[in-house]
Amino acid sequence: MNLIEEHQVKCLKLPTRLQDYALTNFNYISTKSALKKAIKRKQILINHQPASTATWLENGMLISYISTENASPKVFRLKIEVVYEDHFLAVINKPAGFPTNGNYFKTIExxxxxNLKKSDLPDALNFPVPVHRLDNQTQGLLLVAKTIQAKSLLSKAFQNQEIKKCYRAICFGGFSEKTIEINEPIDTHQAKTIISVEDSRVIQSQYFSLLHLTPITGRTHQLRKHLQFIQHPILGDQLYQGDFCTKLAHQGLYLQSFQLEFFHPFCKQLRKINIDLPKKFTKFIELN
Structure with a gap:
């Protein structure tokens, strides 16, 4: 058990609910959702005893916020490119071929x-945690939280669609329009993708296009399903490629998360992070 933050109640004129008091008096609990989760996990103590959502506070009470995380799991020693890192968060370039997380040993998590330095802040996580996912075969930028508060705030930003992700893909076929908007539900849920066509060309008698994809919503396999829907599946997509095929040499899924744009919750600055086109993309495009 590690103490993250502690506060003694003072200057209350009347008994006050824990949920109303903690949000304005604790530095490392910033949302009602985070507070409720901390209470449920027995991370909030009142006079060294677990609190509940029904707890009322009086002057003199001691409120403690503790970390109850288990020890770090066995580390997978895979070298990953770190694109950005500070005490609160990091952005890595996830390689293709590994799941983001799950009940496996060889995961990115x-x-x-x-690959990352442990934060020295009081609410540091025992081990960093991705705050979103990329498919096993998708490569590119992945946002990671290094503290409890960062995890809470970044997860909330994703839920509120405040973090912008952009992808590159090579797909089958050419396009007559430069910009396409797809509004096609996925599993009965609204889903929207904006497509910008960067290049379309014939490679050994077959049309292919390099696309920029901006998912406005975040449904599972959204980009892959939407491109299948308009009959332009992604090259190398074994699940959604259908009858489309090529004899040209290629490797894996040609889908990359190349840009992340988000408001840093602690530095209070807009961060826009980009990475270059993968080598396998350029090799395929340069085929004669």
Missing amino acids: RALPF
Whole structure:
């Protein structure tokens, strides 16, 4: 058990609910949702005893916010490019071929302690945690939280669609329009993708296009399903490629998360992070 933050109640004129008091008096609990989760996990103590949502505070009470995380899991020693890192968060360039997380050993999450420095802040996580996911075969930028508060605030920003992600893909076929908007539900849920066509060309008698994809919503396999829907599946997509095929040499899924744009919740600055086109994309485009 590690103490994150502690506060003695003072200057109350009347008994006050814990949920109303903690949000304005604790530095590392910033949302009602985070507070409720901390109470449920027995991370909030009143006079060294677990609190509840029904707790009322009086002057003199001691409120403690503790970390109850388990020890770090066994580390997967996979070298990953770190694109950005500070005490609160990091952005890595996830390689294709590994799941983001899950009940496996060889995951990106288990490799994070091997690649990132542990935060020295009071609410540091025992090990860093991705705050969103990329498919196993998708490569590119992945946002990671290093503290409890960062995890809460970044997760909330994703839920509120305040973090912008942009992808590159090579797909089958050419396009007559430069910009396409797809509004096609996925599993009965609204889903929207904006497509910008960067280049369309014939490679050995077959049309392919390089696209920029901006998912406005975040449904599972949204980009892959939307491109299948308009009959332009992504090259190398074994699940949604259908009858489209090519004899040209290629490797894996040609989908990359190349840009992340977000408001840093602690530095209070807009961060826009980009990475270059992957080598396998350029090699395929340059085929004669």
